[in-house]
Amino acid sequence: MSDERKTIGSGGKAGRGNRQTSPSAAARALAGAPAARKPVAKAKPKVTEPKPAATKAPAKKSPPKKAAPTKRPADKAAAPKPRLRAVTDEDAAAAAAAAAEEAARRTRTAGAAPLSAGIPIDEIVVAVIQAAQRVLGSDWEARVATLLATIRKRMSGDYEVDEFGFDPQITEVLTAAIEPLAEKWFRLEVRGVENIPAEGGALLVANHSGTVPIDGLITGYAVKKYAGRDLRPLGADLVFSLPFVGQIARKVGATLACTEDAERLLTTGELAGVWPEGFKGIGKPFAERYKLQRFGRGGFVSSAMRAQVPIVPVSIVGAEEIYPLVGNVPSLARLLGLPYLPITPFFPLLGPLGMIPLPSKWIIEFGEPIRTDAYDPESADDPMLLFNVTDQVRETIQQTLYGLLVDRGNAFF
């Protein structure tokens, strides 16, 4: 059946004919056989032995033809699938056996399910149980029950989100989903976890890079995994205007980077994360990697000061190399309302394949907290002080980045 469907150029080398008319002269010459050969003869794709082609008959239709003389009466409908390889005696025997079994199965009762014919149902059950034990551990029954109950609760809308739309259950699932990306793909190394306060508010300030803000995702993962706290990222308004992206961002606890939200999070004792470089940071060319851009307008310092929480400088090494930004299409970006339209060595050249981040090595270092409770909350209105503290945070991160780059060595190996 599959043979009939094939037409010119759909299989094998060029010039071997289409198996319905006679093969071309070139094909006959290549086959090296006399013109008396059957029209199915074709160029052999896998010539392993220099034997005469006539005995090996390397053709698509050969297996059934070879098998036919031995056990033809067994079955006529269930011919084995034609293969594009040399036919040996073993193959012929196997084909015959398969044909015989197929025939036998057909002659058996039509009511029996073909799946249960081979494997008894209890063996399948045992296999499933063993698989469950291997994946979920010995208390798999309780775990499966919990999982099913959770799914049922989700389906009936029986869960709670906070005012920001933060959904701890979804965050848990996503953290687990990111783990292979962070640990295996980026080979993440985390330093200075002890600098993240175990409780109470703190503002994590990090450098931003990588064309696509994956660094925010990985930082959130690192904080959750190694410090056991939920990071509440503060994102640009573009994030929340994009469909799907904005929805997921809210569910993992992100909110708009504005003073109201930052202060609300910090005063309620949450761990907020900011990337003050913003689009200037993630959209900078690859040549300027690890050179910190302007740290916004210092709004994050005033928020931390008003809430009297420490600022934790976070240095992220590795994000710069995931999508090396070598070009930009400002006019198209403006048309689409985006801050930049990236061109990387692989995007858009390779299409969706170019969207796979390069496997750079990552190091995230949480630096020593910079205390703000030494200043009064009112000093948040002193611009000079804000600029000074902003510069202090920026310099700390920049120096740490240089150190981490030396430690890391090669970006990929």
Added chain:
Amino acid sequence: MARSVLVTGVAGTFASLFARRLADLGEGAGISKVVGIDTMLPPGDLGGVKFVRADIRTPVVGKVIAVEDVDTVVHLDVNPPRRGRTGGAKELNVIGTMQLLAACQRASTVTKFILGSSTAVYGSSPRDPAMFTESLLARDGVRSGFPKDIVEVESYVRGFARRRPEVIITTLRAAQILHPSIDTPLATYFASPVLPAVMGFDPRLQFTDLNDAFAVLEQAIVKDRPGTFNIAGDGVVLLSQAARRLGRPIIPLPPFGFATAARRVLRAAGSDIPPDLHRLLTYGRVVDTSALRDIFGYDLTRTSLQTFEEFRDSLRPGVMSVVGGRA
């Protein structure tokens, strides 16, 4: 001092219920008289409310205030447009408020003005902070329709406050009330058999409990609580969560042309979507009610989720209930 209260828009479901409830409170609570005013007859029995059929868009309202010796005006005639009244809604909301305020400014008897505003005044946009406090302004989403009306109405009330500083002005910005007997856009929306939603967005919504809204308004009348206060049940309900609890299927529609498409879908399903709802259903809106608790002095009795649950119990179960929905 027993108060003589004028309630506008008593043909509306909420205002008529409130006016009747206020009249039932009577002298014991310091309410001597309740006058209801609207252009249409109220749907139900108004009880002890004296109904005056008049249009607040005309100077007649000034005469009503003078004749009835009104000292407290409760302006509840600011409503989102309903189907078939789209064109008239702006007239009624903005021009009605202007005439009413003009009448109040002339009337020396008026000492208190309470505006039943809406959280729609904050608009709805991706640039919104997570929670709006009373001092914040709308970032976007107030350029047309009901949100624009309500922003204009509030600005006129602020102007009135400037001109008559001795009048106590309370602006109550309430999230939409969810109650089977109250006709609000979201209640209509949730009662539909299918819920059209914007693809890729899951808005955070808040609802006000009916009794909380009544109680806050009553306290604003009986006590003196000048200022602006948000009213909304604590917590949020996501649209997806609400749909799952209702057991009604969500129909995701692309963001462009959502309003038209959603209306088509709902009309095909034998229901209707009120205009101006699509922005709320895209970006959602959450307000901070700490001022109501700390300054106004009222503790809300119901969270948004509880309000929603009580409303859900009054609806028929949705088609998806078999796989969840009603617990």
